[in-house]
Amino acid sequence: MSALAIDNLTKSFGDVQTLKGINIALDSGEFLVLLGASGCGKSTLLNIIAGLAEPTSGGVSIDGRSLTGVHPKDRDIAMVFQSYALYPNLTVARNIGFGLEMRRVPKPERERAVLEAARLLQIEPLLDRKPSQLSGGQRQRVAIGRALVRQPKVFLFDEPLSNLDAKLRMEMRTELKRLHQMLKTTIVYVTHDQIEAMTLATRIAVMRNGKIEQWGTPEAIYQRPATAYVATFVGAPPMNMLAGIWREGGLQINGLDRMLDLPRPKAAKADKITLGIRPEALQLGNDGISLPLRVDVSELTGPELIVTGKIGTQRLVASFPARHRIDTGELLDLRLPADQAHFFDVETGKRLNDDSHD
Amino acid sequence: MSSSWLTTRAWLLMLPLLAVMVGVIGWPLAETVRLSFTDAKLVGTGGDYVGLANYSKMLTGSAFQKTLWATLWFALASVAIEMVVGVLAALLLNEKFYGRTILRALMILPWALPTVVNATLWRLIYNPEYGAMNAALTQIGLIDAYRSWLGEPGSAMWAIILADVWKNFPLVTLIALAALQAVPRDTIAASLVDGAGPFRRFRYVTLPHLAGPLMVALVLRTIEAFKVFDIIWIMTRGGPANTTRTLSILVYQEGFSFQRAGSGASLALIVTLMVSLLALAYGGLLRKTAGRMD
Numbered sequence: 001m002s003a004l005a006i007d008n009l010t011k012s013f014g015d016v017q018t019l020k021g022i023n024i025a026l027d028s029g030e031f032l033v034l035l036g037a038s039g040c041g042k043s044t045l046l047n048i049i050a051g052l053a054e055p056t057s058g059g060v061s062i063d064g065r066s067l068t069g070v071h072p073k074d075r076d077i078a079m080v081f082q083s084y085a086l087y088p089n090l091t092v093a094r095n096i097g098f099g100l101e102m103r104r105v106p107k108p109e110r111e112r113a114v115l116e117a118a119r120l121l122q123i124e125p126l127l128d129r130k131p132s133q134l135s136g137g138q139r140q141r142v143a144i145g146r147a148l149v150r151q152p153k154v155f156l157f158d159e160p161l162s163n164l165d166a167k168l169r170m171e172m173r174t175e176l177k178r179l180h181q182m183l184k185t186t187i188v189y190v191t192h193d194q195i196e197a198m199t200l201a202t203r204i205a206v207m208r209n210g211k212i213e214q215w216g217t218p219e220a221i222y223q224r225p226a227t228a229y230v231a232t233f234v235g236a237p238p239m240n241m242l243a244g245i246w247r248e249g250g251l252q253i254n255g256l257d258r259m260l261d262l263p264r265p266k267a268a269k270a271d272k273i274t275l276g277i278r279p280e281a282l283q284l285g286n287d288g289i290s291l292p293l294r295v296d297v298s299e300l301t302g303p304e305l306i307v308t309g310k311i312g313t314q315r316l317v318a319s320f321p322a323r324h325r326i327d328t329g330e331l332l333d334l335r336l337p338a339d340q341a342h343f344f345d346v347e348t349g350k351r352l353n354d355d356s357h358d
Numbered sequence: 359m360s361s362s363w364l365t366t367r368a369w370l371l372m373l374p375l376l377a378v379m380v381g382v383i384g385w386p387l388a389e390t391v392r393l394s395f396t397d398a399k400l401v402g403t404g405g406d407y408v409g410l411a412n413y414s415k416m417l418t419g420s421a422f423q424k425t426l427w428a429t430l431w432f433a434l435a436s437v438a439i440e441m442v443v444g445v446l447a448a449l450l451l452n453e454k455f456y457g458r459t460i461l462r463a464l465m466i467l468p469w470a471l472p473t474v475v476n477a478t479l480w481r482l483i484y485n486p487e488y489g490a491m492n493a494a495l496t497q498i499g500l501i502d503a504y505r506s507w508l509g510e511p512g513s514a515m516w517a518i519i520l521a522d523v524w525k526n527f528p529l530v531t532l533i534a535l536a537a538l539q540a541v542p543r544d545t546i547a548a549s550l551v552d553g554a555g556p557f558r559r560f561r562y563v564t565l566p567h568l569a570g571p572l573m574v575a576l577v578l579r580t581i582e583a584f585k586v587f588d589i590i591w592i593m594t595r596g597g598p599a600n601t602t603r604t605l606s607i608l609v610y611q612e613g614f615s616f617q618r619a620g621s622g623a624s625l626a627l628i629v630t631l632m633v634s635l636l637a638l639a640y641g642g643l644l645r646k647t648a649g650r651m652d
């Protein structure tokens with residue numbers, strides 16, 4: 001039995017189908033991240049899980065209990081919103097305890113729970129303040145506290161960090177990870193930030209146009225992206241996508257005379273193919289397949305050196321540890337380890353590698 | 359260019375307007391103050407200095423006190439009912455239902471009508487012989503004989519209050535409706551998940567966003583209601599038995615009907631002072647509300 005199960009769920013607004021058959025089975029204690037570009041239906045899906053919107057067809061169940069027709073308050077879920085959604089004229093303490101107050105939990109018990117949550121989130125000194133007297137990060141902690149005290153079966157987060165500045169976002173990310181490891185509650189977390197997804201998730205669902213494009217662990221999503229879309233969505237800088245053709249001697253990248261000595265996957269029926277290479281997979285050295293790159297731009301981001309150039313007629317980005325020094329105009333002999341090549345069908349975008357199935 | 363020249367030029371540019379303002383506001387005001395210390399009549403002779411006699415006569419007279427109570431009664435009752443009805447109407451019109459857009463547009467109508475038209479309309483409705491009010495109430499059996507709603511001291515004020523509410527609640531609705539658009543959807547969603555019912559949701563999610571704008575509506579309406587003249591003048595002229603006579607009507611009677619310009623002026627200044635104090639107090643209240651909101 002899954003902690004959270006979603007069966008063939010669809011949702012239409014008028015003529016437009018926003019969710020086109022979502023299936024999810026999530027084990028207890030997992031941290032699921034719904035990752036996808038703006039407008040792909042992440043919030044819609046989360047709202048349906050929360051009971052804030054009705055699905056057009058299909059259903060949601062938590063611990064085997066169908067939630068069809070169940071009011072949000074009775075679903076054993078708690079939700080944290082991007083805009084924090086605090087009650088403006090209640091103190092932090094009452095904001096956090098509001099859900100318990102509504103459930104007529106006796107005052108002493110409520111206060112104990114609020115204090116415990118506040119301690120966990122390190123906002124004890126703020127309990128008597130009003131939300132307007134808090135910073136964005138503090139507000140988000142209060143919003144998380146309000147969800148924590150309820151001790152729900154499933155936590156729902158809708159882009160909780162996207163209103164915070166970069167530094168705070170990183171801090172809160174670590175904080176969320178710590179909380180999850182401690183509480184071990186099932187979490188569904190919506191974001192369009194792939195770094196958040198990679199760092200927080202035990203399971204990622206990459207969504208696109210109302211469908212789940214790939215479902216897997218962060219490692220699987222990163223190392224074996226199921227489609228070209230996922231491959232370019234996850235990872236920064238994004239994966240290079242080079243157009244090529246299979247010939248006698250190997251793979252020829254468009255615009256490059258030389259053949260690359262790559263094994264043709266069994267699934268690669270068509271001659272045309274897309275070769276995906278992660279910028280960080282490219283190395284300087286002697287091992288692997290040689291790729292000549294004329295450097296156009298070289299940027300130091302701090303920890304990394306990002307190099308952009310042309311291979312044949314196509315653009316290629318490579319990234320190296322910052323200790324390297326590479327100048328504009330240089331001709332690099334980049335090396336690609338054969339197991340770091342990703343193949344995608346030109347038409348369907350499907351992954352074609354001969355992955356061992358584990 | 360020196361800043362002193364800029365200042366001078368600014369004053370020069372404003373001079374024509376200032377002259378007009380002094381002419382149409384300053385001079386009449388000064389004249390009213392002067393008159394209030396005299397026994398001037400509206401026409402003819404008189405105009406000797408009498409000191410504070412006008413003020414003491416007006417403030418201690420039984421007419422003034424009775425009128426003050428009538429004014430307060432009218433202002434408090436009509437504004438209170440307008441606020442409640444206005445907010446309820448806004449909440450209703452904020453829900454999605456068939457015909458909402460039309461209803462929203464129609465609702466503005468009473469407020470858009472000139473007061474004179476509104477007052478005349480209601481006088482017809484209250485007419486003791488052929489008025490719609492009598493017809494409706496007898497038909498549903500609430501009263502068994504036709505009554506003169508505006509002619510009886512017991513009902514005249516309430517009849518006017520009803521007419522005033524009908525005209526002015528749309529303003530409150532309009533302001534509240536605009537404020538309701540600003541209530542964040544997420545917070546409503548959060549209150550649903552937290553398990554708050556409709557009343558708690560209104561209290562903790564909706565009302566905090568309504569409070570500021572409603573305060574503005576309250577200030578506008580109270581000050582206006584305190585100064586009320588036209589609707590009452592048309593409907594009852596302050597009668598019957600002076601039960602609907604408000605301060606503005608008293609001023610008019612004193613100054614024009616009884617032609618006592620001196621004491622009329624003093625009364626007018628007393629009312630002006632009261633309204634100013636009201637406005638000042640509300641101004642402070644508004645600032646406090648605004649401070650609490652952000």
Ligand SMILES: Nc1ncnc2c1ncn2[C@@H]1O[C@H](COP(=O)(O)OP(=O)(O)OP(=O)(O)O)[C@@H](O)[C@H]1O
Nearest residue numbers: 013018036037038039040041042043044045191192
């Ligand atoms: N109430 C609604 N009525 C009509 N269309 C809607 C409604 N809610 C969402 N949509 C549409 O459904 C699609 C998905 O919206 P949704 O809010 O789920 O996207 P999202 O993935 O959360 O995007 P974002 O990252 O921008 O928050 C959008 O195209 C949106 O216009």
Ligand SMILES: [Mg+2]
Nearest residue numbers: 042043044158
């Ligand atoms: Mg969203």
